[in-house]
Amino acid sequence: MKAFNQIAIPHEDIREGRLTMDIFAADLWQVVKGTAPRDYQDPDVFFRKTHITKGLKNILQVAESRLKGRGGDAVIQLQTPFGGGKTHTLIALYHKAREWGANVVVFEGTNFDAKETRIWEELERQLTGKVELTKGDTAPGKEKIIKLLSENAPVLILIDELLEYITKAAGVKVGDSNLASQTYAFIQELTEAVRAVGNAMLVITLTSSTLEQYDEKAEEVLNRLQKILGRTEKIYTPVSDEDIVPVVIKRLFSRIDKKEAKKIVDKFVDYIEQEGVLSKEEAARYREKFLESYPFKPEVIEILYKRWGSFPSFQRTRGVLRLLSLVVYHMLDKGVPFIRLGDFDLSNEEIRRELIKHIGNEWDSIIYSDITAEDSGAKIVDKRVGSTYRPYKLGTVVATTIFMTSFSGRGERGVTMKELKLYTLLPVLPASIIDTVVGYLRERLFYLSDEGLYFVTQPNLNRIILTYEENISPEELYEEERSLLEKNISYKPKFKVYIHPKFPKEIADDPELKLLIMKNDQVDREFVEKYGESPRIYRNTLIFLCPDENYRMDFQKDLRKYLALRRIKEEKLDELTKSQQKEVKRKFGDIKNRLYSSLREFYRRILLPEREGFEIVEMERPHPRSEDKLDEAVYDKLKSEGYIVDEISPRIIKDRYLRDRDYLEIKKLYESLLKIPGELRMASKEGFIRSIKKGVEEGYFGYGKLIDGRIEVITIGETPDIQLSEEEVIVKPELCVREEEKPVETPPVESKEEITEEVKHPPRSKAVEEEVYREITLRLEIPLDSPSHVHNVFSTILNILKCLKSKFKNGEMEVTIRAKDGEISKSDYENTIIEALRQCNISFKVDKK
Incomplete structure (x- = not known):
């Protein structure tokens, strides 16, 4: 659509910004004295700019x-x-x-x-x-x-x-x-x-x-x-009131191309009727009013003349002219097809002053904090609505429109959602986006009334909550964080859990798996290598869970809001209105339910000690309804990716640990898994024993004892009785002849540290020779069952993708989603589904009915 100033041509004084008050403040005596501005002094100019009512x-x-x-x-x-x-x-x-x-x-x-x-x-x-x-x-x-x-x-x-x-x-x-x-x-x-x-x-x-x-x-x-x-x-x-529109138009514009104006008006009114904002009869009346008021939307002049004009200090026609001349001048280079209430730039000093002088200087700071400041709620909403709508600055437009309809000398104030859509929409926007914007503004603005769509001078619930948030000390925040961690550790954890340990001595040095939840994202290597002043022995039993500093601010924000709302419930609830009380309870319930997810997003980086440094494992975002405790989530993640195992495959034991030797002490192997960082982590000693038994039963290796430097083979192909004693060994199957004993010299044992290093551990990534696949195509059919089921499925798929990415150079994934036997609104479809795909830069094709 054409810009309004290509259709409605402003008078020269408007175009050139000669907008001093005397241009609109007519003075009869100045005319008599011959000192009035040309607009009043020259009869020809005067009547050319005057609408004869x-x-x-x-x-x-x-x-x-x-x-x-x-x-x-x-x-x-x-x-x-x-x-x-x-x-x-x-x-x-x-x-x-x-x-x-x-x-x-x-x-x-x-x-x-x-x-x-x-x-x-x-x-x-x-x-x-x-x-x-x-x-x-x-x-x-x-x-x-x-x-x-x-x-x-x-x-x-x-x-x-x-x-x-x-x-x-x-x-x-x-x-x-x-x-x-x-x-x-x-x-x-x-x-x-x-x-x-x-x-x-x-x-x-x-x-x-x-x-x-x-x-x-x-x-x-x-x-x-x-x-x-x-x-x-x-x-x-x-x-009369009916004359005000042509009076304003004649004074501000030298000519208007009615044919072009009608094209724009028709396009807007047809669109607004199609969106269901106006009925056919309402649209017909609005079309007539818009044609008369163009380039202004009809409500622009009506709100100024009737509502603002009801203030004793507002000089109705003169005040409307003065204000609209400033707005027109400001909008000349904006390329908009018409002028809305939301186009009034409240950051413009002259425009704001013309309004503030009628309602009080206290509104200056309110406008700044809620609408015009770079970090104001309106500006945040401008960006939050998504890249598709960002150019339209809908947060600012909607907030400004609400502001402009918030005042009247007669006490009338506010706007309905239907009116707000009519006043703010452009033909390229879905009407439902205004509902979304208003929802966001209600979360962000401090002086938008909790009772309706109008601004007030008293802080709303958002401001009250923020005040409480600002009074929460760092010490309170930390104590609540620690308390939240403690509440989200299972009753019988599979780890020994340590929350925010300060010194390595605090951590036991024993064969049990230990989860250290760290306060910061960096782990001092001394936790791995030292136990007080002594070297740590069981280094591979340590698992570190660290916060992701990228999420610290978000987590603390949620935690601060939770504490603030809890305190408001305890201290201030009776002082609030009924609707505010209801909203406090709703917000508290929401943030309480979200807090564990926020904790999980923050504490998501698992650090596993390697011989040098750490391997980092990132945990996925939890499902909103997940009831897993934090330690359970860590355990399940490490287990699903093979970092913790219930049992070791007998083939892996044979190929990885027995390949270059005739026999291997079972206890020494077990302890090396506990001591050497980066090795497999056994979920339990019993699981390790089952692994050895299974290998003997299936003939991958034999079981025997080392007595006086000689191997005594006890069994192969049967279930052995393993006690994890010093003399127990596993033996290559080709050496397992029950009737004979083969003498084998064992190296002398000098210390525990040397015993540990005797078992040579090839890298876990070294593959055993076996059949390989050079191309894989997987086709999955997944029913949209419960959210938790879908979440688990996609968590599994994510792990598969990570595995494939590490094995193959090229690959792609095609996803087909079919949803049926239900319905989704156009707004939900566009705002929730399509916008999410766009923000992730995912190309897509749509077939919808």
């Missing part, structure tokens, strides 16, 4: 008829709200009256000092250039006024801000009275005189833009003037 057209027609002697209302009172076009109407009358050849008298109450100027004298001065007939501190009387008007007719008298002048005149003494009383008398005389002269007319405004700044008698003054004028005047309203 029905009310204004009517006033001009009445004035023309009266001044040309054709009759009509002699006295008119203009009645408008603050900023409702009153001064603009007076300027229009001034220019037209001069065009018709009439004399024009202007009295603007804010520009005259009551001590120096009498209104009747100013009337004569402007008509004749001198003061003779009306000179004096008292009203001149009706006859003198009639004479003055008749001699200078046609005459148009424009009186503005009379209330302010009379308020000042009340302080000027005139005999036993004051100048205010004389002014009342003059106004009554003037109205009667104007009626008496056929081609004279009085247009007067009484409302004050700042009534509250005067004394308590100001309202009494206003009532008295209205009573005087009420005998002769007729009230006219130049601008």
